[in-house]
Amino acid sequence: MTVTRAIALAKIDGRRRRNGFGPAFWSGSGILVGILLLAGWMTLAPPYDPFAASGPALAAPSLDHLLGTDNLGRDNLTRLALAARTSLLISGAAALLGAVIGTALGLVAGYFGRWVDAIIMRIVDAALALPAILVALVVGVVIGTGPWPLIIALGLVFAPGFARVMRAPVIALRERDFVLAATLSGVRGHRVIVEHLLPNVLTPLFVQFASVASQVVLIEAALSYLGQGVQAPEPSAGRMISEFTRFMQVQPLLIVLPSLVIILLSAAWNLLADGLQDHFAPRREPAFSLGRPRGRRGAAAAHHGTSSRTTIDAASTDDAPEKRQQ
Structure with missing residues (x-):
């Protein structure tokens, strides 16, 4: 699954959860x-x-009185x-x-x-x-x-x-x-x-x-x-x-x-x-990880607990030179 598709599915899932009650x-x-x-x-x-009394006092639960009777x-x-x-x-x-x-x-x-x-x-x-x-x-x-x-x-x-x-x-x-x-x-x-x-x-x-x-x-x-x-x-x-x-x-x-x-x-x-x-209540972006973050920006985002969008953007930016070489 590509990063872009994962983000889109996460957004759709968040909207679905927001539209319905829990x-x-x-x-x-x-x-x-x-x-x-x-x-x-x-x-x-x-x-x-x-x-009014409808049975014996302090009766135990039965078919006639499913939860019994009180003292009266x-x-x-x-x-x-x-x-x-x-x-x-x-x-x-x-x-x-x-x-x-x-x-x-x-x-x-x-x-x-x-x-x-x-x-x-x-x-x-x-x-x-x-x-x-x-x-x-x-x-x-x-x-x-x-x-x-x-x-x-x-x-x-x-x-x-x-x-x-x-x-x-x-x-x-x-x-x-x-x-x-x-x-x-x-x-x-x-x-x-x-x-x-x-x-x-x-x-x-x-x-x-x-x-x-x-x-x-x-x-x-x-x-x-x-x-x-x-x-x-x-x-x-x-x-x-x-x-x-x-x-x-x-x-x-x-x-x-x-x-x-x-x-x-x-x-x-x-x-x-x-x-x-x-x-x-307002919801945050879904915090999920798609593999190990690459580069300094990705590692810093993972270390400080920032949102997944920052991590994914960092990974995509660092992968760009590899794609151009191919």
Whole structure:
């Protein structure tokens, strides 16, 4: 294979990888979609009433109850599916609320700069200095417990992080020619932000959204474990762990299964974030070697780890006299 053909194939392969999402993205998306489908089935046509006894207490897994029953005889599979649905909806809604508030603050601070940026960023720094779970507990005490107060509390907790992430690319973009041209042509500031800046900063927004949703899953489980999250009779993985701790030796699945739900949801959001980051991140030229580099330039490129293009160009330059002699 010639050097030119190898470079062309490497470029084509890089474009193919850039056009499609990787396994991390599809794994995370598959887990989330699977949980949504299972939760939808258990919501629309549950095999058992999730709030009433449907069998003997603390029953082992069987054909009637695939994951057994809890201490009140309720079907574990039905309740775990609803708990996963609740956790998934809370994580997605809280991350969305934080993204809306934080993105607006980050866009305004990055575009206008000066004293506007200074005031917003000092508030953001003060908010980021506080522990997230402590702020969520305080907000929950003020506005109450339950799914919607929890969504509001966690959305406010993670909004400063979105503002910090969105501010940096906006500062870099506001000096670009297309933004300056729109400003000089008389376009108002809010239109410049919405029409020109926001579409160009969606990549870090999506990655941050998935990452925050993963953290919300863990915090929601911790708050529910402490009794400040989802309240009875709605099932919650964190509260199930808290309630069934005393039955751990009799029926360990009552602790293991909700823990697996929390781990699975958090891992799914993390995989989705990693997949988005891998897909949208800029890629370098493929680093491959086609034989031993020749000449001083080729040896220096191989020694210092420069790109394969420099090595190949050096080898081609040093081979030129040999070709002319032939």
